Structures are given as C-alpha cells and as structure tokens.
Amino acid sequence: MTTETKYRVIGTRPLRPDGVDKVTGRAIYGADVVLPRMAHGKVLRSPHPHARIISIDTSAAEKVKGVLAVISGRDMPDVTGSVAGGEGGDINMRYASNNVMAHGKALYEGHAVAAVVATSPHIASEALKLITVEYEVLPPVIDVRKAMEANAPILLDDLRTDSGGVKSESASNIAAHLVAEEGDVEKGFAAAAVVVEHEFTFQTVHQGYIEPHACTAEWRSDGQITVWCSTQGSFAVRQQVAAILKHPISQVKVVPTEIGGGFGGKIPVYLEPVAAMLSHKAQRPVRMVMDRTEVLMATGPTPGAYIKVKMGADADGKITAAQGYLAYEAGAYPDSFIGAGMLCLFAPYKLTNVKIDGFDVVVNKPSSTAYRAPGAPIAAFACETVLDEIAEKLGMDSLAIRELNSAVEGDWRAFAPPFTRIGALECVQAAIASDHWNTPLVKEGADGKKRGRGAARGYWGNWDGVSSAIGRLNPDGTVSLLEGSTDIGGSRASIAMMFAEAFGVEYAQVHPSVVDTDTVDYNDVTGGSRTTFGTGYAVYKLAKKMQGEIVEKLAEIWEVAADAITIDGSCYSSNGHSATITQLAKLFEEHGVHINASITAKGNNTSGAFATHIVDVEVDAETGKVEILRYTAVQDAGTAIHPSYVEGQMQGGVAQGIGWALNEGYFYDANCKLKNATLLDYRMPTALDIPPIETIIVEVPQPTHPYGVRGVGEVPIVPPTAAIANAIYDAVGVRLHALPMSPSNVWEALESK
Amino acid sequence: MATQIVSGKTAITATINGETRDWLCEPRQTLLEVLRDTLGLTGSKEGCSNGNCGACNVIMDGRLVNTCCVLAVEADETEITTVEGLATPDGLSTLQANFIEGAGLQCGFCTPGFLVSTKALLDKNPNPTDEEIRWWLAGNLCRCTGYDKILSAIKKTIAETNAS
Known part of the structure; x- marks a missing residue:
C-alpha cells in the first residue's frame, strides 16, 4: 500500500x-569492551523481597586473593532531586540510587545490596558468598490490589499518594491517583442499549532483550569517569551516573556500544554507577555483566496490573460511554507508566463520555520500566475484548464496530490535545479490505481442533x-x-x-x-x-x-x-x-x-500511531494450547522510510505480543519469590511459535514532520494480546480476562465453561 | 593428548576457524568464556548462560553446540567454527549477505548464533523445509524480528545455493 x-x-x-x-x-556490544588492567565486578543481591538491612560485613570477602574492593549502600552518596528521564517523566534520583544499591531496605528479591570487584569474574563471584548480610525480614506485598489495602506493608515510608497535586497525609503504597474525564459517563451508560463490564488481571512480563545488561567504567584519578555501555540513551546514562555519584556531569563521558535489544529496558542504569564506584575504589577499569537470572530478577519488567473496563453502546453500535479503572504495579519505586496506559486505553475510539481512574502502586517486585508502548498492551486487552463482546451482543462485525467508532482528527484523548491528522480509520479500513479478513476461515482443523479469528486495535502516542x-x-x-x-x-x-x-x-x-x-x-x-x-x-x-x-x-x-x-x-x-x-x-x-x-x-509529534491486527488461531481443547495460524498487522507508519525495518518493527512487536498473550509471565511462590528466572522457564516465543507475519503499511503522513514520519516501533505490540483473546473466543466460546492465555489457563476456562 | 597441567590450568589445543589455537584454562571455564575472553572471539554472545538462547552457538566437530554449556577443557583437539569463521577474505558468505539484505537482523546480538546454527543445518541438510528450519532454529531466540525475515533470508540462501 x-x-x-x-x-x-x-x-x-x-x-x-x-x-x-x-x-x-x-560489532562491539556491552560485554565486548576490553581495557588494559580491566577488573570484574559482581553484585550480591537480596534473597528477600522485603527486608531491612541491619548490617553488612564485607571483611571476609575483602581478604580473598584477587579481590580489589567491596562496596555496599553506605559507599554510595545520599542523593536527592531528579533528572530528565525522557518519555516517562523525571527520574527521582534518590529512588534510582537506592535501586542500583539498596540503602537501608531491600525492596525486591534480587535488589543489589553489595558489590565486589576482583581480578577475575570467578573470584568476584566466590567473594560474594563471603559477605554476611543481616536482614530483618519484613512481610512482602506483590499484588497491586493487596498493596492498595489500608493495612498493607508499606514499602517506602516517605511515599504519599499524589492526587492531582494533593498529597495524602499518611504513607501509602499508592504513589499517584490520576483521573482523565470528558463528558458524563452516567448519562452515557444510561443511553446504552448494551453495557459490558469486566475485570482483568495481568502478570509481570519482561522485555526479554537477548543481551544482558553490561558496562565497563573507568574512574580516573583526575576525576574523569568514562562509561562504555549498552544503552538506549548515552546522555540519560551520563545524567544518571553523575547524579547518583554526585559527580560533575562534565566529568562523565558515556560511550555507547552496540545494543543487543532494549525495548525500553535499557533506559535506566543498573550497573553503571556501581562499576564506576568499584573502579574508583580499585583504581582500575571495571567491567560488569549481568547473567540472565539477574536480568529477570532485578531489571525493569513491565507492570503487572488490575484493570476494570466498562463500555456501553447504542443499538447501532455507537459507543455511548467508556469507563476504566487501572491499577499498575510500579515495582519497588513509583512510575508504572500509568499515564500512558490511561492515554492508550480508549484512544482508538471517538468518545464523548469517558472517565478513567489510574493508580500507580509500589509492590515488592523489581522497579518496572518501559517495555515497548509501556502501559498500553494490557489496557488495549481490556478495551478491545470488551468492545468485541459488545459487537457480538449487537450482532455486529467486529471490525465494523471499530470502523464506526474510530477516532479521527479533532477527537478527544486523555492527557493530550485532541488528535491532529491520524491514520486510525485508514488502518481499520485497510484491515477490512485485507486478503486475510476476506479469506473465509475453516472453523475446524482436520483433527477437530477449533479455529477462530479475532481482531483488535492499538494506539501509541509516540514521542x-x-x-x-x-x-x-x-x-x-x-x-x-x-x-x-x-x-x-x-x-x-x-x-x-x-x-x-x-x-x-x-x-x-x-x-x-x-x-x-x-x-x-x-x-x-x-x-x-x-x-x-x-x-x-x-x-x-x-x-x-x-x-x-x-x-x-x-x-x-x-x-x-x-x-x-x-x-x-x-x-x-x-x-x-x-x-x-x-x-x-x-x-x-x-x-x-x-x-x-x-x-x-x-520535533513536534502531535498525534502518534495506530494499528489494527487480525489473527487466526487454533485451540486444542484437550490441552488448552493455542496455535497461531495466520497473522496480519496493519499500521500507519506516516511515511515508511526504510520499509524493511518498518515491517521488521511490526513483526517484532507482534512476536512479543504473541509471547505476552500465550506464554510469558512471572511466577511467584507463596513467599513472593520468583520461580522462573531463566530463559527455560520464562519462555519467550521461538521460530516454531510464530507464523509468518503479514504486514500492511498504511501511510498517512504526520503533518508536523518534513517527511511525514510517525514512528513505528511500539504500537505493533499493543493489539496482539486482545486480537488473540478475541480469536480464542471465536474458536471455543470462552472469554479470557487474564494473561497469559497459557495452555493451563485456557484449559481451565474451557473446563469451567 | 596435548592435555597437561600447568600451575592449576590445563593446556588445550583446538583448530578454530582453520587456525590452531592453544590456551591455558581453568577446569571451570566454559568454552564461551575462553572464546570471548582468552581468544578474543567476542562474536559468540552470552545471552542466558544455560543453553536456552543459542547466542553462543558454534560448530564443534560438525555438531552445533551451546558454548555456555561446554567446558573449555572439552574442546581439546576439536575443530571449531565460530561466526568469525563464516566470511572469507573475498567477502561474506551468501547467508551473511542475505541476512543484511533481507533485514534478517535488528539489534544483531542473536545474529551470530542464528548464522552458525543455520550453517550447521545447511551443512547437514541443504534443502530443509520451512518446518525443518523452524524446528532447527527453535534453539535460537530472537526478540527483535519475529523470525519472519530470518526465515526469508535463509530460504533465499537455499534457493541461491541451489541455482548456482
């Protein structure tokens, strides 16, 4: 197209x-940097999801031959203030500092409590075992709704709920309560012929970049710090390292290496300030590389969440009102991209009566960070499955109801000016005209497995x-x-x-x-x-x-x-x-x-990007396993500069969405300990799980860019989970209200049908 | 056997990308660690440390192995091909060229593993079906591409090899 x-x-x-x-x-990636006299750093991590650190004894570790220095929270400066964090808003540097090295309390399993630098990584690892940490174990809370209860264990004693600029009097795990409202939802629901409301729950998932975090830092005796690292933003690393170490920013130079995937997860620093401090103590360049378990336990996953969505439509299928309640798990420190979730929740639709409440809540999980369209995929899952049910109750085609209600230029959206020229409607229409949508689906496989087709839309604001x-x-x-x-x-x-x-x-x-x-x-x-x-x-x-x-x-x-x-x-x-x-x-x-x-x-990005996806699935009723048979992604790229890489972003986003839909999730035991922190147990899609992904690029140029570019990376992860859920319903007649739609969860839903 | 103990380390000899390489290593060191940190062959990547992502794939005596799960001492007297051994002084292999041309990589971190793994497949089975390719590559994780353009690059390579 x-x-x-x-x-x-x-x-x-x-x-x-x-x-x-x-x-x-x-190509030189984060862990490939080699410097003369380079030493190796390793991090000791808390085994408890919530504990007060009473004391840390590093003396035995310091005596190991080859160990050059050991540090803990007391070696890191006390910092305050914030630095610009980009899209997600400012980064609170005290929280960022506490996240890279716990001061006083460990807030999640895997939280860094000490670090060793030695002449070899093996010696550093052995020395970690000789560090004695005395903990006062505290009750953890890892579920967003439990964390919001009045008697929940409090993670951060200084945290007050910010409601429109007004702070709560007492400490709370709710960092913020945001509201976005337009029109009158009660009036809108009263005018509806059909109203559908559901509650949804979502697990924590990880960005899953294949390259673990890695950096090398050298703090020279003249005060110059150089950091080589795999990052999405070299200036963001410079700001954070300077702030966390209370060091002049002009004396921090960041050399970005090639980056082995990020998806949002390589914006915060984890190792860089620690490596620099170890370098300062050891007077050598220090390389630090995480292993996969550290990546899964201690780096930014995406928030788990509880969402409730209610939508109403008149007999013609016009949406009369939409209401959302979103509570996102920020992890150990505030900022779960709740605002972005609220913005994206109903964005594809023209709404006159809408109310969205959003809650940013800290829990004893790793501090969440951006993951491709952060906050949006789970919001879209709720909206798009509820809308699908409305279409079904009205006897409407699922793409027809989406076309009828599509947002266009001038329509309302949360927290931002009305849309300028957007390609939302064009994407739905291209999906309706696609070969995929017009090819009848044989509803049963040769072996009796049921097949279904689903569609869903998504929005991402772009920056x-x-x-x-x-x-x-x-x-x-x-x-x-x-x-x-x-x-x-x-x-x-x-x-x-x-x-x-x-x-x-x-x-x-x-x-x-x-x-x-x-x-x-x-x-x-x-x-x-x-x-x-x-x-x-x-x-x-x-x-x-x-x-x-x-x-x-x-x-x-x-x-x-x-x-x-x-x-x-x-x-x-x-x-x-x-x-x-x-x-x-x-x-x-x-x-x-x-x-x-x-x-x-x-630049001035005024509108953002939309996508409409179509998927065919086959469900094995005996095992609950869902197989993706065919997938088509339609997306407005504004202008596709290099079409191969636009298609690649669309296909990659879909693949991550399929993983999120069907397999991925953090599994915690009764003691709030993570049980699947390896790539064997945190199972991401392989080449066998993903079909060929057809792409249709729509080009509605962004009015404020000389070439009409919209940005294409994130929106393709937004529709897949909902499209797959809608397809599963079409196949076997069960609506799923939680992710992942793993074999066991699908099987249970079929059993209780 | 060339194996001998020298001050707690073992002396190993292997042929890597056609070149004889000797090194001393500790018994606990993986082949991946030695390739990367001792021999400077950093093209092999560590993604998971337990054999699930394939980023560290090399061909060892004709077999595809995850070098994070092979001890370096096991590599004695073997013949190894790493990603650094795929191109010749005359240029890239057809497979490498097709990965670039067909956008079979985005971040590129998993790419060495995919290239080596595909070479191991095509060495054994020059005309695999789509299903056979997908099955074989299920040991290599890519988080960027959705695999589609990787498959296309491989199929184009097979077609070109058959035509030549």
Whole structure:
C-alpha cells in the first residue's frame, strides 16, 4: 500500500551500514569492551523481597586473593532531586540510587545490596558468598490490589499518594491517583442499549532483550569517569551516573556500544554507577555483566496490573460511554507508566463520555520500566475484548464496530490535545479490505481442533524529544554523519536515508556513526518510537543548514550573490557555474574551506500511531494450547522510510505480543519469590511459535514532520494480546480476562465453561 | 593428548576457524568464556548462560553446540567454527549477505548464533523445509524480528545455493 514514489531515497531498502559488523561478529556490544588492567565486578543481591538491612560485613570477602574492593549502600552518596528521564517523566534520583544499591531496605528479591570487584569474574563471584548480610525480614506485598489495602506493608515510608497535586497525609503504597474525564459517563451508560463490564488481571512480563545488561567504567584519578555501555540513551546514562555519584556531569563521558535489544529496558542504569564506584575504589577499569537470572530478577519488567473496563453502546453500535479503572504495579519505586496506559486505553475510539481512574502502586517486585508502548498492551486487552463482546451482543462485525467508532482528527484523548491528522480509520479500513479478513476461515482443523479469528486495535502516542547530529562534508563528496541516537535496530540506515534525501545525495554517500556524549550535543533516549521521527527531523534540518553553508562559501568562491545560487538535488548552479556536491567537495578542499555543521532540534509529534491486527488461531481443547495460524498487522507508519525495518518493527512487536498473550509471565511462590528466572522457564516465543507475519503499511503522513514520519516501533505490540483473546473466543466460546492465555489457563476456562 | 597441567590450568589445543589455537584454562571455564575472553572471539554472545538462547552457538566437530554449556577443557583437539569463521577474505558468505539484505537482523546480538546454527543445518541438510528450519532454529531466540525475515533470508540462501 506504499504510495507513489515521491522521494529518491525514502521508501527504498538500502543495506544498513552496520550490517557487515553484525554478521561477522565484529560489532562491539556491552560485554565486548576490553581495557588494559580491566577488573570484574559482581553484585550480591537480596534473597528477600522485603527486608531491612541491619548490617553488612564485607571483611571476609575483602581478604580473598584477587579481590580489589567491596562496596555496599553506605559507599554510595545520599542523593536527592531528579533528572530528565525522557518519555516517562523525571527520574527521582534518590529512588534510582537506592535501586542500583539498596540503602537501608531491600525492596525486591534480587535488589543489589553489595558489590565486589576482583581480578577475575570467578573470584568476584566466590567473594560474594563471603559477605554476611543481616536482614530483618519484613512481610512482602506483590499484588497491586493487596498493596492498595489500608493495612498493607508499606514499602517506602516517605511515599504519599499524589492526587492531582494533593498529597495524602499518611504513607501509602499508592504513589499517584490520576483521573482523565470528558463528558458524563452516567448519562452515557444510561443511553446504552448494551453495557459490558469486566475485570482483568495481568502478570509481570519482561522485555526479554537477548543481551544482558553490561558496562565497563573507568574512574580516573583526575576525576574523569568514562562509561562504555549498552544503552538506549548515552546522555540519560551520563545524567544518571553523575547524579547518583554526585559527580560533575562534565566529568562523565558515556560511550555507547552496540545494543543487543532494549525495548525500553535499557533506559535506566543498573550497573553503571556501581562499576564506576568499584573502579574508583580499585583504581582500575571495571567491567560488569549481568547473567540472565539477574536480568529477570532485578531489571525493569513491565507492570503487572488490575484493570476494570466498562463500555456501553447504542443499538447501532455507537459507543455511548467508556469507563476504566487501572491499577499498575510500579515495582519497588513509583512510575508504572500509568499515564500512558490511561492515554492508550480508549484512544482508538471517538468518545464523548469517558472517565478513567489510574493508580500507580509500589509492590515488592523489581522497579518496572518501559517495555515497548509501556502501559498500553494490557489496557488495549481490556478495551478491545470488551468492545468485541459488545459487537457480538449487537450482532455486529467486529471490525465494523471499530470502523464506526474510530477516532479521527479533532477527537478527544486523555492527557493530550485532541488528535491532529491520524491514520486510525485508514488502518481499520485497510484491515477490512485485507486478503486475510476476506479469506473465509475453516472453523475446524482436520483433527477437530477449533479455529477462530479475532481482531483488535492499538494506539501509541509516540514521542518527539531532542536530537543532535553533526555533519561533515568530506573531500570525496561523502558526508560523515555523527548521531547521538543509539541504533537499536536499523536507525543508522533510516536516518542516513533522510539526510541523503534532504541533502540531495545518494544513500551511499552518507556515513553514519553513533558517537559518545563528548562528541555530539545532547540527545534524548532511543525510546517512545522517536528516533526515526526526531533524529530524522534533526538531520533534515542539518542537511538544510549544510546546504546553506555550501551556498555561502560557494558565493564567495564563484563571486556571485548567495541568493543567485540554485540547488537541484546534489547540483549547485549560478550564472554559468554548475557543480555537483562531489565536485564542490574538491573545490572546497582546494580553497581550504570546510563544511561542518551541527544541529540540536526538537520535533513536534502531535498525534502518534495506530494499528489494527487480525489473527487466526487454533485451540486444542484437550490441552488448552493455542496455535497461531495466520497473522496480519496493519499500521500507519506516516511515511515508511526504510520499509524493511518498518515491517521488521511490526513483526517484532507482534512476536512479543504473541509471547505476552500465550506464554510469558512471572511466577511467584507463596513467599513472593520468583520461580522462573531463566530463559527455560520464562519462555519467550521461538521460530516454531510464530507464523509468518503479514504486514500492511498504511501511510498517512504526520503533518508536523518534513517527511511525514510517525514512528513505528511500539504500537505493533499493543493489539496482539486482545486480537488473540478475541480469536480464542471465536474458536471455543470462552472469554479470557487474564494473561497469559497459557495452555493451563485456557484449559481451565474451557473446563469451567 | 596435548592435555597437561600447568600451575592449576590445563593446556588445550583446538583448530578454530582453520587456525590452531592453544590456551591455558581453568577446569571451570566454559568454552564461551575462553572464546570471548582468552581468544578474543567476542562474536559468540552470552545471552542466558544455560543453553536456552543459542547466542553462543558454534560448530564443534560438525555438531552445533551451546558454548555456555561446554567446558573449555572439552574442546581439546576439536575443530571449531565460530561466526568469525563464516566470511572469507573475498567477502561474506551468501547467508551473511542475505541476512543484511533481507533485514534478517535488528539489534544483531542473536545474529551470530542464528548464522552458525543455520550453517550447521545447511551443512547437514541443504534443502530443509520451512518446518525443518523452524524446528532447527527453535534453539535460537530472537526478540527483535519475529523470525519472519530470518526465515526469508535463509530460504533465499537455499534457493541461491541451489541455482548456482
């Protein structure tokens, strides 16, 4: 469905510049950095989900041959204040500091309580066992509703509930109560012919990036700290390390390595400040690498939640009212992306009567962080399954009710101005017109297994943020493009394409690099689906700035007025003179002229992205196992810069959504201990679990971007869980109100039908 | 046998990517640790440490192994192919080129394991069905791509190999 070729470079599928390094093993990721005299750090973690730390005795560990230093919370500075955390709002640095190394209390199983640096990782691991920690074990609470009860164990003594700026008098696990409201829901429900209401529960799931967290830090005797690490945001690491260590930010340099997946989970720091402090004590560079169990136990999963959704529609299927109650588990410290969940809950629909209550609640689980469209997939699960039930009760087609009620430009959304031009309706219509939707499903497999089809929609707001880049015209006519955005899955290519388009050169003439925090100006994290949008906007402006500089210098050399020079692609002409960029580069070299420019720019993302998904499933009634037979994802990309990587984001988001729908979840025992912290037991989808994923790219350009980019990374994870639930209902007639829809849960639902 | 004890460490000799390599290692060290930290072959990645993700895959005496689950001392007198051994001085293998061209990678961290694992499959079975490819690759986790473009890159490689 890609529109006519309006562009030279945009919409083509060139090879990514980092491809060769990544297929030959040469690319350097977080754990691949090696420095002379490098030592190795390891973390001791709390075995208790909630405990007061009475004392820590490190003396025996310090005596081990090869151990260079041992630290605990008392070695870390007491910090206050906050730093900009990007999309999720500011990061409270005291909480961030306490999360990387517990001060006073351990708030979840796996919480760091001490760390050792030694000449080998094995020695460091052995020394950890010699550290004696005396704990006063406290009662834990890991369920959001229990944590909200008046007599619940309190995690953070200083935490007060913030309700619209008013703080509660006594300590509470509820960090915030947010409300979004429009119209009159009671009136809306009174006007409804059908009202459906359900409660939903969701387990904690993990981002599941294949590369565990890893970093190397060197704190030199002159106070300069350099951190090499796998991160979604080198400047975010610089800010957090400086704040947690109370160190001048100008003396912290972050060198981003290649990043082996993040999905939001590599925005907070975990190891970096600890490695720097160990380096300070040991006077050596220190590398720290988590193992998978540490990743699952101690790094940001996505919140578990309790959600209640009520929706009503009139006899024609028009939604008359929608109400939501969302309580999200922030984990040990506040901020569960509850606001984003509330924004996304009903966003695909035109609503005049709506009320949403959201609660951000701390529990004794790892401090949650962003996971691809954070907060949105579980909200969409609730809304989209309830709407499906309304359609069924009214005898309506499930995509027809979605088309009828689709949000369009000018419609209300929570916490943000009304939508500008969006492709919400276009996505539903493309789904309705798709081969998948128009191919009848044989409702029973050859072996008697029931088959069903479901659809669902999703929204993600997308973020703009600040991006910086530097461009240098080389004497051979190529451009070195230095970027601050870490490349998490092909953005070097898409950014270079937009630069090439704007600068009038070929893609092959642009050489992009992701550089460190001392080289390029401030750049927000790679997150919020913002990189292709925001950094693309920055390099567009950079290209225009460089063209301006070229014209200025050329006017001097050609002795013509600057405004008499015209630019046509890569060709500059005036008054009988004419030269391509490559010829000009030589000319400038001869004249000792250098074309360099830098840019810091913030785009304005006004609307976000929508998706509509269709799935066919087959349910084995004897085992409860659900198999995905066919999957189609429709998404508005605004403009698909590099269609292969747009499709890749859509397919990857769907695969994660399938995992979330069918398998993934944290399993806790009666003592609130995590029982599945390995990749054997935390089972993510394999190539056998995921069918070919068909993609339909809709292009409704974002009005505020020079190339109409919307950002594509996150929204594809939003619809899958609901689409699959709706398909399961279509197959076997049971509505599931919890995730994962694992064989045992589906089987139980079938048994109690 | 070349094995001998030298100050608590064992001397090992293996052929890695066609080159004879000797090293001293402790009995507790995994082959993955030695490849990465002793021999500088950091293309093999550690994703799970217990044989579930396949990011550390190498071919050892013709068998696909997870090097996080192989002790380095077990590699004595074996022949090993790592991701670093897939390209030649003349260029990338067809499989590598097709991974890049077909966007068979996003973050690239699992890619070495997928490439090595696929080579092991195609060495044994040059014309696998889709189901056989998916079955074989079920030991390699990718969290970015949804596997679709990985499968396409492999199928294109098979078609091109058959045509040549």
